Amino acid sequence: xxxxxxxLLFLTGCTSFVYAKELPxxxxxxxxxxxxxxxxxxxxxxxxxIYTIIFNGSVYDISGSVEFFDNGNIIDETNFSLxxxxxxxxxxxxxxxxxxxxxxxxxxxxxxxxGPSGKQAVVLDNVSTGKSERIVExxxxxxxxxRGEQVQKIVDVSNQVSxxxxxxxxxxxxxxxxxxxxxxxxxxGALEHFRAxxxxxxxxxxxxxxxxxxxxxxxxxxxxxxxxxxxxxxxALPLVAQKPFAYVMLAILALLQYFFMWRVLFYGIILYxxxxxIKWIIHRFTNK
Numbered sequence: 609x610x611x612x613x614x615x616l617l618f619l620t621g622c623t624s625f626v627y628a629k630e631l632p633x634x635x636x637x638x639x640x641x642x643x644x645x646x647x648x649x650x651x652x653x654x655x656x657x658i659y660t661i662i663f664n665g666s667v668y669d670i671s672g673s674v675e676f677f678d679n680g681n682i683i684d685e686t687n688f689s690l691x692x693x694x695x696x697x698x699x700x701x702x703x704x705x706x707x708x709x710x711x712x713x714x715x716x717x718x719x720x721x722x723g724p725s726g727k728q729a730v731v732l733d734n735v736s737t738g739k740s741e742r743i744v745e746x747x748x749x750x751x752x753x754x755r756g757e758q759v760q761k762i763v764d765v766s767n768q769v770s771x772x773x774x775x776x777x778x779x780x781x782x783x784x785x786x787x788x789x790x791x792x793x794x795x796x797g798a799l800e801h802f803r804a805x806x807x808x809x810x811x812x813x814x815x816x817x818x819x820x821x822x823x824x825x826x827x828x829x830x831x832x833x834x835x836x837x838x839x840x841x842x843x844a845l846p847l848v849a850q851k852p853f854a855y856v857m858l859a860i861l862a863l864l865q866y867f868f869m870w871r872v873l874f875y876g877i878i879l880y881x882x883x884x885x886i887k888w889i890i891h892r893f894t895n896k
Contacts (some may be wrong), residue, residue, distance in 0.1 A: 623654040643740035651747035659700045672719035712740040807868035814861040
């Protein structure tokens, strides 16, 4: 009997744990604001529904219009008709969100009531909602998709250019005699070795100059004694003058490293220089 009672208690406890798990539901319950939206968040280009609610606690039936505004510009308007006795009615308009900051408001207009003298205009105590401010941003899914498409386009163009270059090189190799091709290959190999070596040297020099600048920063902020010692040296520039000069040298070294590191830039400038030189020589001899 005790075993059966224990099993029943255990099953009851398990059942209570199963039903204790609650389902989270957003955008429901009491109205937190007098302006709310059909979905949160929303992004640029999406159409959302803007809601507000009207309350009629008077003894008269009322009707009128509600105008919705975005940054003071009217979005749209909708009509309402509300019976007396504490009734409420939600009204809404559709709105297409755009990039930027938006202040959404609503206003009741053209209100009339079935009064003692029939249909007549009335003035309500509260005809304006509060301000609902939203910052509309691009949809991250669309942004990621467009970025992927742009990257793919760049990759496709690069592949096409590489294919054209390879075809041009193949045609040149087939049309150029073997001795000339071997000489050009040796020259290109030597030039490529020079380019890589210079890129490495300028990178090393840039890193040394960057370390020197960091030492300047340290000496000016934490070690005044070292600064005075450098300033007293007969062949050294003052620290104030050394630091800007070091930054200029760092920029020059970075540009030189960039020039020698990137093959397209290095060979492109060399080919352009050769083109200008050949054009000048042809122009010089043809004018004689």
